Amino acid sequence: MGSMKEFLWLIVALPFAGSLILVIAGKKLPRLACAFVGVGSVSLSAIVTLLVCISFLRGNPGGTPYVESIWQWMNVDGLSPDIAFHLDAVSLAFIFVVTFVGALIHLYSAQFMWKDEGFARFFIYMNLFVGFMLTLVLADNMLLLYLGWEGVGLCSFLLIGFWYGDPANGYAARKAFIVTRVGDFAMTIGLFVLFINFHTLNIQAILTAAPTTWAVGSGIALTTALLLLGGALGKSAQLPLQTWLPDAMAGPSPVSALIHSATMVTAGVYLIARTHVLFELAPVAQTTVAIIGAITLLVAGLAALNQHDIKRVLAYSTISQIGYMFLALGVGAWSAAIFHFMIHAFFKALLFLGAGVVIWSLDEEHNMFKMGGLWKKLPVTFWTFLIGAASLSALPLITAGFYSKDKILWLSYASDKGSVWLWLAGLAGAFLTALYAFRMVLLTFFGDVKKEPSQRPGLMMTIPLIVLSILSIIGGFIELPGDMGHFTMFSDFIEKTLPATLVNISGHYTELLFQLISGLVAVAGIGTAYVFYYNKAFPAAEPQRNAVQNFFYKGWDFDLLYDTLIVRPVVFLAQMDKNDVIDRFYNGLASLALWFNKLLSATQNGMVRRYAIVLAIGAIITLTIILYL
Amino acid sequence: MNIQLEQGMLLAAVLFLTGLTGLLVRRNIIFMLMSVEVMLNAAGLAFIVAGSAWGKADGQVMFIFILTMAAAEVAVGLALIIQMFAKFKSADTNRANTMNG
DSSP: OTTGGGGHHHHHHHHHHHHHHHHHHTTTSOHHHHHHHHHHHHHHHHHHHHHHHHHHHTTOTTOOOEEEEEEEOOOBTTBOOEEEEEEOHHHHHHHHHHHHHHHHHHHHHHHHTTTOTTHHHHHHHHHHHHHHHHHHHHBSBHHHHHHHHHHHHHHHHHHHTSSTTSHHHHHHHHHHHHHHHHHHHHHHHHHHHHHHHHSOOBHHHHHHHHHHHSOTTOHHHHHHHHHHHHHHHHHTTOTTSOTHHHHGGGSOHHHHHIIIIISGGGHHHHHHHHTHHHHHHOHHHHHHHHHHHHHHHHHHHHHHHTOOBHHHHHHHHHHHHHHHHHHHHHTTOHHHHHHHHHHHHHHHHHHHHHHHHHHHHTTSOOBGGGOOOHHHHSHHHHHHHHHHHHHHTTOTTTSHHHHHHHHHHHHHHHBTTOOHHHHHHHHHHHHHHHHHHHHHHHHHHSSSOOSOOSSOOOHHHHHHHHHHHHHHHHGGGGBOOTTTTOOBHHHHHHTTTSOOOOBOOOOHHHHHHHHHHHHHHHHHHHHHHHHHHTTOOOOSSOOOOOHHHHHHHTTTTHHHHHIIIIIHHHHHHHHHGGGOHHHHHHHHHHHHHHHHHHHHHHHOOOOHHHHHHHHHHHHHHHHHHHHHO | OOOOHHHHHHHHHHHHHHHHHHHHHOOBHHHHHHHHHHHHHHHHHHHHHHHHHHTOSHHHHHHHHHHHHHHHHHHHHHHHHHHHHHHHSSOBTTTOOOOOO
């Protein structure tokens, strides 16, 4: 066991191996074998993660990072990144969530996707995704991180467009890819800036060198931090690059659970936490992170409140919850952000899987207004979904979501970078969250039965739901606030890697007051939802919306804005530019080749004697040249 | 008896042109094949004459090669003629022009 952590590479290699096996043999293997490989590889990876974790923590109270170098990737003119994995508290928290939540979602998918034609293809993409995600969070240099970053983007594209028969799904996949690419472009430039300044892309080396090279608040630090933030905004679907995530719901529900809520979209949070030194050197950039988080959580919360598609509610909710994480990062509450990432991964994966069961058993019905009364029909799904929604709404004391979100709300005010405005935005968001979460629960599971479920989930689908709902409750007890036992296991662990939050305000009474307010707000949100949506007879159709509601429903019309400002001008220019000089040159080349082709094929007339004459004439000409020239 | 180099070469050239003319003017594939044989033998004669003029064995060696090659060529050629006749019911090469571009 002592050397178990040397098997760190296996955690990454296993999902890739599973994907490779299915690429080679997926078409010939029966479904059961495909499921076995697909689920087994990620589950094995989770077990190895557990063993590596035990080995890493044993006799290592200081949390000294463990670096495992596999081989040197390249060595070109000073750029010599390794394929190397860096294990510390932050990456450990991330690989834990990725492998364990990933394994549960894979198990669920085995039944969810059983009747689908692309069963093997689904597991190829899913395993590939897990492999790239682990590469991203374990990478010890920016280039390997970037490889994982683009790899998860690719898998996201492939899985959003998984049902490619419908052109709308392909459109959603391309949109996700292109919009995140805008952010990735900024991030790429950020990497160039880092390399030019530090002559290395090793993350730890950069973090060590940066404070001695760059002054706090210097322009170069600000530029770099903002460029990296651009990448994080695209990947984590934050304002102004959030438009792709609601459309990404075109993919199967397990994909939404794994990629578009639990893991990939939190890569931006990981990136900012990982490069926290750069953001601390640029206070303006860090404040920007907090403000973007605060605005995003309100924008997405209001949008979630006006959706009728259950998955789009959850998509906007994800954007909003990642807004909370950004808010936490922006006020320097690093461990609170990672804590909320972990708890969010539990309850949001649970909610997506629960929504998946509902959609699956109602034959692809997404509209919540056409559902109802399901709590008797799908009891396990109902109870687990209720726990997930309670955790999302941060129901005080019993749910994990309360402990993680309350910590962010408290620190958004109490930290040295906090302010009352950030806290108020977070509080308003908390009210919205409770309201839309219970609006969703009440519309879906209560009221009249509008459609009978055609199939019931089996154990493979309910076990992940139950496990995740237990985690959504007990996950919060590893970190209790200062006035409630002050149990800080998780933040102690994370603060081995990330700096502790500086708190200005002391005194448990203030903290208690803030908790009371946020608890009351959550309960008020649930109560409001109860008043407006409990057992109300809504027509089973798309709801009527007034102009304001329609504006929120369309995600604040960001799509329209980008369409008018960017997409249409680009398309117009492209059409204008279709027949320019350069195109004419290449078109001319093509028609010249065509003309020669016609000429030469005319000589190929099938008459053997003509060929013989041409041969004879050719021989005479050649002889004449040889003899007389 | 000593044959002059020029006389032998002249005979070879006449034979070669006879064969070439036959190849170009006849449409029947069997006659074309025979014309090719005449051309081959003209080339062989040229080798022999040149070899004997310089008193070397190389010319005869080359002739053996040409003989062997001609035998192989005839075997393949006749097989192709049979195939062609089965397909087009004719020995006319102008009919076998389906492989045009």
